[in-house]
Amino acid sequence: GESVGLHLPTLSVQEGDNSIINCAYSNSASDYFIWYKQESGKGPQFIIDIRSNMDKRQGQRVTVLLNKTVKHLSLQIAATQPGDSAVYFCAERRDYKLSFGAGTTVTVRA
Amino acid sequence: EPEVTQTPSHQVTQMGQEVILRCVPISNHLYFYWYRQILGQKVEFLVSFYNNEISEKSEIFDDQFSVERPDGSNFTLKIRSTKLEDSAMYFCASSQAGVVAGELFFGEGSRLTVL
Numbered sequence: 001g002e003s004v005g006l007h008l009p010t011l012s013v014q015e016g017d018n019s020i021i022n023c024a025y026s027n028s029a030s031d032y033f034i035w036y037k038q039e040s041g042k043g044p045q046f047i048i049d050i051r052s053n054m055d056k057r058q059g060q061r062v063t064v065l066l067n068k069t070v071k072h073l074s075l076q077i078a079a080t081q082p083g084d085s086a087v088y089f090c091a092e093r094r095d096y097k098l099s100f101g102a103g104t105t106v107t108v109r110a
Numbered sequence: 111e112p113e114v115t116q117t118p119s120h121q122v123t124q125m126g127q128e129v130i131l132r133c134v135p136i137s138n139h140l141y142f143y144w145y146r147q148i149l150g151q152k153v154e155f156l157v158s159f160y161n162n163e164i165s166e167k168s169e170i171f172d173d174q175f176s177v178e179r180p181d182g183s184n185f186t187l188k189i190r191s192t193k194l195e196d197s198a199m200y201f202c203a204s205s206q207a208g209v210v211a212g213e214l215f216f217g218e219g220s221r222l223t224v225l
Binding site: 034036041042043044045046049089091097098099100101102103 | 154213216218
């Protein structure tokens with residue numbers, strides 16, 4: 001059954017604002033989580049990952065937060081730009097394969 | 111920057127026909143995958159391949175599906191007798207060290223339309 005999912009299917013954000021994309025997972029055995037970005041007509045592109053022994057990981061303009069207590073994962077994008085418009089998927093590693101959530105479509109308003 | 115390449119970008123076929131989707135993974139990668147994405151839905155795992163054999167497959171990957179690495183560079187997905195519900199975007203991915211170590215690199219996908 002479904003074990004990875006996102007809270008909202010769409011998110012509209014003003015250019016320059018911060019974006020927060022959420023994901024809930026149900027399998028406490030998952031030990032590794034990844035955020036992917038998928039632009040129109042392209043394949044998923046790795047953004048950032050986090051292991052289950054961490055709470056937070058930062059990249060360039062992106063931060064992933066993991067709350068294992070409530071099985072919640074979030075992706076924060078600082079100073080959102082038009083190029084950030086895409087579908088964002090969280091994925092969890094379970095049994096040596098990735099399971100993807102349903103995706104959040106982020107639209108950046110100029 | 112090395113990338114995963116897929117051909118064709120779009121294929122239209124009649125129901126019942128055989129389809130072969132081709133992928134060239136990144137050259138030093140050892141693990142290969144096929145995923146599919148039905149329009150508007152999430153990306154679904156089909157199969158993983160390592161050391162010239164299937165290492166894992168999903169329930170979707172039934173007897174109509176097969177994978178092959180015919181030479182040192184190509185990785186193919188064959189659908190023996192396509193059904194309408196096989197219409198989807200098929201993504202190939204590769205990684206250096208498997209999902210254990212992390213990052214999968216995805217191709218841009220092959221869109222399959224079954225009529």
